[in-house]
Amino acid sequence: MNRLNPLYIGIFLLLLLLFFALKLIDAKKELHQEKILYEKTLKVSLDTSALKKAFANKEKEKKEILHILSNPVLKSARIKKEMTNSGIRISSQNMDIKALNFLMGKILNTTFNITMLKIKRISENKSTLEVKIKW
Amino acid sequence: MFTKFKNNYKTILLDPFMEPVQIEEKINVILSPSLYWVKKISLPVKYIREVKKLLPSIFEDILPEGHYSYYVYKENDEYVVFAYEDKMILELMAQKGISPSNVANIYFAQSELSFMEGAYKVNEKQTLVVKNGIVILVPDSWIKEVDTLKLDDLKLSKHAVVLQQFNHILKKSSFYKIGFVLLFITGIIFGEWLITIDKAATLADQRSAVFAKYNLKPTMMQNQAIHAELSKIYKKQMKLREYIGYFLKMHLAKNERISYIGFDSKVLTVIIKGVTESKKIIEALKRKGIHAKTQLKNSVLTLEITL
Numbered sequence: 001m002n003r004l005n006p007l008y009i010g011i012f013l014l015l016l017l018l019f020f021a022l023k024l025i026d027a028k029k030e031l032h033q034e035k036i037l038y039e040k041t042l043k044v045s046l047d048t049s050a051l052k053k054a055f056a057n058k059e060k061e062k063k064e065i066l067h068i069l070s071n072p073v074l075k076s077a078r079i080k081k082e083m084t085n086s087g088i089r090i091s092s093q094n095m096d097i098k099a100l101n102f103l104m105g106k107i108l109n110t111t112f113n114i115t116m117l118k119i120k121r122i123s124e125n126k127s128t129l130e131v132k133i134k135w
Numbered sequence: 136m137f138t139k140f141k142n143n144y145k146t147i148l149l150d151p152f153m154e155p156v157q158i159e160e161k162i163n164v165i166l167s168p169s170l171y172w173v174k175k176i177s178l179p180v181k182y183i184r185e186v187k188k189l190l191p192s193i194f195e196d197i198l199p200e201g202h203y204s205y206y207v208y209k210e211n212d213e214y215v216v217f218a219y220e221d222k223m224i225l226e227l228m229a230q231k232g233i234s235p236s237n238v239a240n241i242y243f244a245q246s247e248l249s250f251m252e253g254a255y256k257v258n259e260k261q262t263l264v265v266k267n268g269i270v271i272l273v274p275d276s277w278i279k280e281v282d283t284l285k286l287d288d289l290k291l292s293k294h295a296v297v298l299q300q301f302n303h304i305l306k307k308s309s310f311y312k313i314g315f316v317l318l319f320i321t322g323i324i325f326g327e328w329l330i331t332i333d334k335a336a337t338l339a340d341q342r343s344a345v346f347a348k349y350n351l352k353p354t355m356m357q358n359q360a361i362h363a364e365l366s367k368i369y370k371k372q373m374k375l376r377e378y379i380g381y382f383l384k385m386h387l388a389k390n391e392r393i394s395y396i397g398f399d400s401k402v403l404t405v406i407i408k409g410v411t412e413s414k415k416i417i418e419a420l421k422r423k424g425i426h427a428k429t430q431l432k433n434s435v436l437t438l439e440i441t442l
Contacts, residue, residue, distance in 0.1 A: 006300075006314075007300070010317070014317060017317055020325045021324055027328050027331040027332050030332075030335050031334055031335040037342060037355075041351075042345055044351075048361055051366065051368075052365065055365055056365065113368055113372060114375060115400045117397060117398040119397070121393070121394045
């Protein structure tokens with residue numbers, strides 16, 4: 001009777017099956033968590049990357065605003081610009097409607113982070129302007 | 136020193152008429168001829184494994200209904216074949232006080248005692264004799280000179296059998312089938328487990344690759360904080376552009392004019408001059424889902440919208 005009892009082998013196989021079944025359940029849970037984490041990471045990465053490109057690209061934004069301000073349409077507006085490390089302040093005390101439309105059209109259609117804006121009508125065709133852009 | 140490894144177990148003859156015994160150590164059991172069927176046959180086959188396949192048919196005419204196990208060994212040119220009922224032997228062992236866990240090996244009287252000469256008393260009624268090379272039991276009254284059987288000095292053969300404790304419930308083949316099915320399912324689950332952990336590891340690697348590709352901060356908490364901050368800026372800037380766009384396109388009455396648009400990082404302020412009735416403007420804003428704080432004073436309507 002030294003040979004192994006078949007019942008023990010059967011129980012062993014059942015336990016083995018149960019062990020791997022539990023392992024599989026754990027692994028499936030882990031995989032599910034990993035999938036969620038991966039998708040979350042990917043979403044955060046893609047969003048952050050796109051948002052950084054739009055709102056945290058200092059050199060690109062600096063270049064763009066300077067390019068806009070160099071446009072001849074704005075010459076008559078005598079725009080003052082104060083550049084700091086964290087952004088730019090643009091102001092004009094006498095801006096005609098054409099220049100205002102051009103400048104605001106460009107600023108609003110570009111992904112600048114506008115932190116302050118003041119447009120005040122001073123006459124039918126003239127206005128004052130003050131804009132702060134942060135980068 | 137090595138006595139622990141010696142296999143000098145006590146040997147007993149298991150017989151239906153024996154007195155119950157008290158066994159606490161391991162023993163070898165020799166089955167009495169009344170517990171098995173035996174035949175000596177010549178067959179035109181070379182190997183024992185070929186004989187094994189034929190065993191059920193060899194005994195099919197003589198065995199009563201039951202679940203039998205079979206055993207065979209070769210002796211000279213003949214095969215000695217056995218049929219025995221596991222359940223019956225196990226039950227008898229239980230009746231006689233022998234636990235299967237105390238049994239080291241089980242042998243047939245045929246394989247262990249066929250060499251003996253003379254007659255040996257087995258119980259009150261029967262005697263063991265060898266006739267034509269077959270160990271048999273005969274009534275006590277047939278034999279005049281009877282010796283006592285001494286089994287402890289007996290050198291046992293290698294023809295030990297293993298009793299199938301569940302043979303009467305399930306056939307051996309069924310056990311194998313169930314075992315195979317269990318093993319197969321276990322194999323599938325094991326495979327699936329390996330694939331799953333591999334997939335999880337691949338995803339973890341891909342996640343690390345995403346961190347490297349997008350130059351992310353070391354922890355997700357930091358990245359989520361950056362993401363939340365940038366998202367907040369994005370939403371505010373989009374709203375600012377949407378609301379300014381709306382005010383610039385707004386249909387105002389003939390003498391109404393926007394005189395001021397201001398934004399101070401939180402609040403968008405719009406001042407409209409020449410307003411006699413603010414209701415229309417406020418309703419238009421509500422329809423657009425813009426909630427504004429309004430103040431009308433001296434035909435000047437001040438709208439403050441928190442972004």
